Amino acid sequence: MSIQKICIVGAGNLSTKRIYPLIGQAGAQLVGVCDLDAEKAKKNATLWGGNVYADMEKMLDAEKPDGVIICISADMHAKLAPLAMKKGIPVYTEKPPAETSAAALEVARISKKTGVLCTNAFKKRYNVAYSRAKDWLSKFPETDRYSISIDYASRQYENNSLRRLFLFDFTIHIIDLTQYLFGDAAKVFAFSKGPDAYAVSIQFANGAVGSLNLTDGRSFAIPTEEVELTVKGGNFMTIHNSSVYRITENEKPVEWREPPTFTSAGDSGNDTGHLAELADFLAAIREKRTTRSNIYESYKSMVLYEAIKNSAETGKVVEMKYERI
Numbered sequence: 001m002s003i004q005k006i007c008i009v010g011a012g013n014l015s016t017k018r019i020y021p022l023i024g025q026a027g028a029q030l031v032g033v034c035d036l037d038a039e040k041a042k043k044n045a046t047l048w049g050g051n052v053y054a055d056m057e058k059m060l061d062a063e064k065p066d067g068v069i070i071c072i073s074a075d076m077h078a079k080l081a082p083l084a085m086k087k088g089i090p091v092y093t094e095k096p097p098a099e100t101s102a103a104a105l106e107v108a109r110i111s112k113k114t115g116v117l118c119t120n121a122f123k124k125r126y127n128v129a130y131s132r133a134k135d136w137l138s139k140f141p142e143t144d145r146y147s148i149s150i151d152y153a154s155r156q157y158e159n160n161s162l163r164r165l166f167l168f169d170f171t172i173h174i175i176d177l178t179q180y181l182f183g184d185a186a187k188v189f190a191f192s193k194g195p196d197a198y199a200v201s202i203q204f205a206n207g208a209v210g211s212l213n214l215t216d217g218r219s220f221a222i223p224t225e226e227v228e229l230t231v232k233g234g235n236f237m238t239i240h241n242s243s244v245y246r247i248t249e250n251e252k253p254v255e256w257r258e259p260p261t262f263t264s265a266g267d268s269g270n271d272t273g274h275l276a277e278l279a280d281f282l283a284a285i286r287e288k289r290t291t292r293s294n295i296y297e298s299y300k301s302m303v304l305y306e307a308i309k310n311s312a313e314t315g316k317v318v319e320m321k322y323e324r325i
Contacts (some may be wrong), residue, residue: 004282007032007063009056009080010071011040014094018274019071022050025269026278032063056080062086067092067285071121073163078103081295085116092281093187094121096172099162101302105323108295112325114321118295119281123273124177125293127278129257130273133181133229133237136247144232145208148182149208151173153224154230157216159195166216174225175210175308176301180292181229182208184301185304185320200308212308241272296325 006028008015012035023030027231034053035041041052053059060068060095068084071094079099081091097120098104111118124130133243137145152174157166179185187203218224227239234251247255259271269275277293285290300322307318 004028004066005031005063005194005283006067006069006282007034007050007056007059007065008044008069008071009034009059010069010094011035011037011044013069013070016040016044016070019278021068022269022275022278023048026275027282028066028278031065032059033269034059039112049163052113052200057083057087060084061087065089067281069150070094074168075099075103077120078107081107081118082110085110085114085118088114089117090117090119090281090285092119092121092278095298096120096168096302096305097177098302101299101306104253104295104299104302105325108299109325111295117281117284117301119277119284119291120293120295120298121276121277122173122176122180122293122298122301124173124182124242125273126270126276127241127242127273128271129242130177130181132245132257133227133239136237137181137229137231140231140235142183142206142208145182145204146209146230146232147208147228148178149228150178150211151213151224151226153213153218153221154213155218157196159216167198167214167305171212171214172200172301172305174214175305176293176298177227178202178210178212179300179304180297182206182210184300185210185307185317186302187317188307188311189317190308190311198308198312199313260283299323 030048030050033041033045033050034056067090069092074096077093084091136220154170158164184205185202186205190200192198197215200212225241229237235249237247239245243259311318
């Protein structure tokens with residue numbers, strides 16, 4: 001198998017911690033680093049390889065990579081991804097995929113029109129615990145799913161711009177996970193205490209119900225991520241901090257996982273999902289297929305995000321509508 005060539009746009013804190021160190025482990029060679037801050041780009045190129053650029057299109061034309069990773073701001077994800085796809089280059093962007101669902105939908109339509117993959121970094125779709133949850137749920141008819149409840153929290157956010165907005169920057173991960181596990185939402189109602197806390201009720205298209213408790217009044221150092229899945233017939237699964245889980249079937253314990261180290265803070269690329277999603281992106285390029293976090297799935301997550309925001313602001317139930325591509 002030939003080693004794939006990858007370029008990266010963005011040399012900030014997140015990509016430097018979570019993407020650059022995993023490129024080789026995922027099975028690719030870094031050939032280009034692009035950032036408007038030349039010193040940051042040079043530093044990452046020195047550490048992990050690749051030529052330095054300040055312009056993405058010039059980098060893509062010069063390096064002709066097998067794929068490009070874009071890790072900057074959400075608005076630029078939606079602007080730069082189409083430029084790469086129109087050159088026939090598959091794209092992986094950080095989350096969120098765009099600032100709005102409308103912008104994400106436009107990227108999805110360009111992906112379909114060009115036939116070029118655009119995937120997004122929703123790591124929870126790839127981590128060990130939630131991958132197991134998805135497989136476990138597939139054992140049961142969708143109509144037997146009863147409920148999903150999630151408690152998810154972070155440290156205080158500034159909430160003074162979109163990039164520093166708790167609901168947009170942080171909870172988008174759990175919003176995406178909710179529909180990944182239980183399917184498309186049909187109706188949403190939300191209460192909020194300003195931009196810092198949300199109580200969300202969801203009715204899914206398959207008849208199941210869900211509740212999300214989201215708040216930024218806790219901590220990054222001591223994470224809160226508690227998920228409960230309930231299926232008809234005494235079947236339920238509990239996931240703690242995206243790493244420990246317990247499965248019960250017919251009211252009897254059948255499976256337990258507790259990693260020997262605390263992994264949700266980033267010790268393992270597969271437990272967090274960072275490595276697994278990069279490896280799947282590379283495999284999807286080789287196999288000419290889509291991914292579980294493709295841009296259309298991400299568009300639907302943006303629709304749910306906007307529904308929660310709109311319901312909290314208006315005090316009304318929001319009925320979901322997903323556009324086709």
